[in-house]
Amino acid sequence: MTNKKKYLITSALPYANGPLHIGHLAGAYLSADVYARFLRLKGEDVAFVCGSDEHGAAITIRAKKEGLSPKDIVDKYHHLIKDTFDKLGVTFDIFHRTSDPLHHETAQEFFKKLDEKGDEFIRETNEQYYDEEYNQFLADRYIKGTCPNCDHEEAYGDQCEKCGTALSPLELIDPKSTLSGNTPILKETTHWYFRLDKHEAWLKEWIQEGKFRGEVTHNPNDWKNHVTGQCLSWLDGELKPRAITRDLDWGIPVPLKEGEGKVLYVWFDAPIGYISATKAWAKANGKNWEDYWKGEDAELVHFIGKDNIVFHCIIFPAMLKAYGDVSEPKYVLPINVPANQFVNLENQKISTSRNWAVWGHEYLEDAKDKVTNHIDVLRYVLIKNMPEQKDSEFTWENYRELNDTDLVGKLANFMNRVLVLTHKYYNGVLPTFDPATSMNGRSEGEQTTFKVLTQAIGEKVAALGQAIDRYEFRIALKELIDIASFGNEFLQHNEPWKKQKTTPEEVKAILSAGLQLVTVFSVITQPFIPNTSAKLRTILNLPAVKDGDYNILLENLKAGEALLPAGHQLEKASHLFTKIDQEFIQFQMDKLEENNETLSDLTPLKEEATFDDFMKMDIRTATILEAEKVEKTDKLLKLKVDVGFEERTVVSGIAQHFSAEEVIGKKVLLLANLAPRKIRGVLSKGMILMAEGEEGKLVFVSPPEGFGNGHTVS
RNA sequence: GGCGUGGUAGCUCAGCUGGUUAGAGCGCAGCAUUCAUAAUGCUGAGGUCGAAAGUUCAAGUCUUUCUCACGCUACCA
Numbered sequence: 001m002t003n004k005k006k007y008l009i010t011s012a013l014p015y016a017n018g019p020l021h022i023g024h025l026a027g028a029y030l031s032a033d034v035y036a037r038f039l040r041l042k043g044e045d046v047a048f049v050c051g052s053d054e055h056g057a058a059i060t061i062r063a064k065k066e067g068l069s070p071k072d073i074v075d076k077y078h079h080l081i082k083d084t085f086d087k088l089g090v091t092f093d094i095f096h097r098t099s100d101p102l103h104h105e106t107a108q109e110f111f112k113k114l115d116e117k118g119d120e121f122i123r124e125t126n127e128q129y130y131d132e133e134y135n136q137f138l139a140d141r142y143i144k145g146t147c148p149n150c151d152h153e154e155a156y157g158d159q160c161e162k163c164g165t166a167l168s169p170l171e172l173i174d175p176k177s178t179l180s181g182n183t184p185i186l187k188e189t190t191h192w193y194f195r196l197d198k199h200e201a202w203l204k205e206w207i208q209e210g211k212f213r214g215e216v217t218h219n220p221n222d223w224k225n226h227v228t229g230q231c232l233s234w235l236d237g238e239l240k241p242r243a244i245t246r247d248l249d250w251g252i253p254v255p256l257k258e259g260e261g262k263v264l265y266v267w268f269d270a271p272i273g274y275i276s277a278t279k280a281w282a283k284a285n286g287k288n289w290e291d292y293w294k295g296e297d298a299e300l301v302h303f304i305g306k307d308n309i310v311f312h313c314i315i316f317p318a319m320l321k322a323y324g325d326v327s328e329p330k331y332v333l334p335i336n337v338p339a340n341q342f343v344n345l346e347n348q349k350i351s352t353s354r355n356w357a358v359w360g361h362e363y364l365e366d367a368k369d370k371v372t373n374h375i376d377v378l379r380y381v382l383i384k385n386m387p388e389q390k391d392s393e394f395t396w397e398n399y400r401e402l403n404d405t406d407l408v409g410k411l412a413n414f415m416n417r418v419l420v421l422t423h424k425y426y427n428g429v430l431p432t433f434d435p436a437t438s439m440n441g442r443s444e445g446e447q448t449t450f451k452v453l454t455q456a457i458g459e460k461v462a463a464l465g466q467a468i469d470r471y472e473f474r475i476a477l478k479e480l481i482d483i484a485s486f487g488n489e490f491l492q493h494n495e496p497w498k499k500q501k502t503t504p505e506e507v508k509a510i511l512s513a514g515l516q517l518v519t520v521f522s523v524i525t526q527p528f529i530p531n532t533s534a535k536l537r538t539i540l541n542l543p544a545v546k547d548g549d550y551n552i553l554l555e556n557l558k559a560g561e562a563l564l565p566a567g568h569q570l571e572k573a574s575h576l577f578t579k580i581d582q583e584f585i586q587f588q589m590d591k592l593e594e595n596n597e598t599l600s601d602l603t604p605l606k607e608e609a610t611f612d613d614f615m616k617m618d619i620r621t622a623t624i625l626e627a628e629k630v631e632k633t634d635k636l637l638k639l640k641v642d643v644g645f646e647e648r649t650v651v652s653g654i655a656q657h658f659s660a661e662e663v664i665g666k667k668v669l670l671l672a673n674l675a676p677r678k679i680r681g682v683l684s685k686g687m688i689l690m691a692e693g694e695e696g697k698l699v700f701v702s703p704p705e706g707f708g709n710g711h712t713v714s
Numbered sequence: 715g716g717c718g719u720g721g722u723a724g725c726u727c728a729g730c731u732g733g734u735u736a737g738a739g740c741g742c743a744g745c746a747u748u749c750a751u752a753a754u755g756c757u758g759a760g761g762u763c764g765a766a767a768g769u770u771c772a773a774g775u776c777u778u779u780c781u782c783a784c785g786c787u788a789c790c791a
Binding site (some may be wrong): 033077171180224225227228229230231233236237257306307309310341342344347366384385389390391392393398401402404405406408410412413414416417418420421424474475478481482488489491492493495496497498500537573575576577579630635636651652654671674675677679684686687 | 716717718719720721723726727728738739741746747748749750751753754755756766782783784785786787788789
């Protein structure tokens, strides 16, 4: 008995602090769903796992903001996300969650195993911010302060959400604890670091040559360029040990005495969530989870967005390898990580903070009564525009166009034509026909028979399948529509509505061929637009598509056999898709615009300041005398300014907004008593005051032309 | 600034290891047709393949420089 290949398909765990938008769906979920559905259609042994990612400081922050517990937050979004997936027909075998005890156990066991191994972790002690009132260390997200980049007052310790800059807490100006509001103190703390540097060599070999533990496990040419590219770019630099614990009270406790009060870093526990989910699924279904992770014929595929490449291609593989080094059987590594890029919406980046997004759950509500077969329409449009190789574009106008031309005009229309004629001529019963009947083929003058035509379709169906195997979902969908076009051409070239009056025997063969195609559609639409498949099966009076049906279909097509027997009774046809009302499109566009306006994110007012606070600032009028770009930086200009009583050097991060030439001679305001600081080797004494307009555009705050230098501002 | 990926018809994208007049769909124009949800079919117009230089008998396809977009990363007072 040969072991059957075990496929383990994962989709990136969605973070349970917000709903899903079309970018998520197109990026990591619909692609995986099509792939998993297709594998099942081929009768393969598949586990398609996912779950919500429920730890991390962003969750606790959000909880605090909404006045709820972290548990409330993750419950809320876990269920919302799961519901969205269910409705959209994403067929996870399990949608687990990282707050589940099983996951806690799994992640802790994983951590302990690597810790015991001895050479995978190091412990390092350094200074971190600590809130004395709450007696706890502050995670990056628990510290707020002024962003050194854009002066945004509400920047977090790890990132400024306004300008997107990645930060470390120590960089924040005037840091404040979000717990007490106090200024935190620096205190020593110990953390565990995963020694990625140790794994550099074999990772490089694995990425470049597909070799792992001395064996070729995948063909690197099958991986997407941008995936391999980014990995090698990381591996060419030096890998550094990475902190995998945090001082936080929400998450998976570090399972060691010395780790009290600390939790595993969310990025360490999240990928282990794939394993926990598999375990939970296996337990509930009488399977052995290890077959899918450690079996010789286990095949692991991670579907993710491009922001996750490093974690799935470097860090998690290193974790799996390290674990496998000291346990049998060993984990396999992914055979592919077909990361997608990003989806833009109406020519702008999707932004959750600006609410520039199409949310899955909102679409399902909005479109429910307005768009026929609305789930399949969205699935179709997102798969058709999947950002497989580069960022792609979603526009509502394109959504309407794809629905109207591809789904209504080609696909639904073709099937409707065939069915209406069959009902008209034969009362919906498949006629008996002469297999030798000659019909017009696709190109002019070409003759074909039912069998030849069936075999030709078989080749197209095979091509569609191969495209899915290569993760080329857009091409697969193109093949699908191409088959519909073929059907329309076939009808047009054979004109059964004319021949019925002259040679009705021929028409029987023509319509049988048409129905053959419709039956093909009822199977091959299933991975992409499952509701359409289900409706077609009903119309064809056939049972729903089941696992393995693709293989049967392909065999029959190759043999040139009829899929439906003569005498088979069909149901009445109905419109599978209808044209989309312009009103719906307009409604969606208005909704976006509205969001855009109401959230013209003006920074909220800062805390009250006293007059004394203000009087501490010494702001002076000044003139820029010289300017030059600081070498090897993008943002920095080195300025010489006249402050009246002296000339001094100031470094300013404005080079992306102004050239050196155009700022010379500018009248400016200078915060003159700011502590001097060395930036890129240049001592900067003071700060030029700028106003930040929409989209981060900077302008000078200037006294009028001709105003003197060195005057105070109050 | 460093690294990575991409820049092909109005729009969305194909073009494998370099090889005859660069492809598809949509949109547009004309024609045909009525079985079908004014759906479909046929024909056509449209590109100096981001820019420049180079290698080669031959480059969209290789090299170098530049430029734009996106991602990672450094810098940001």
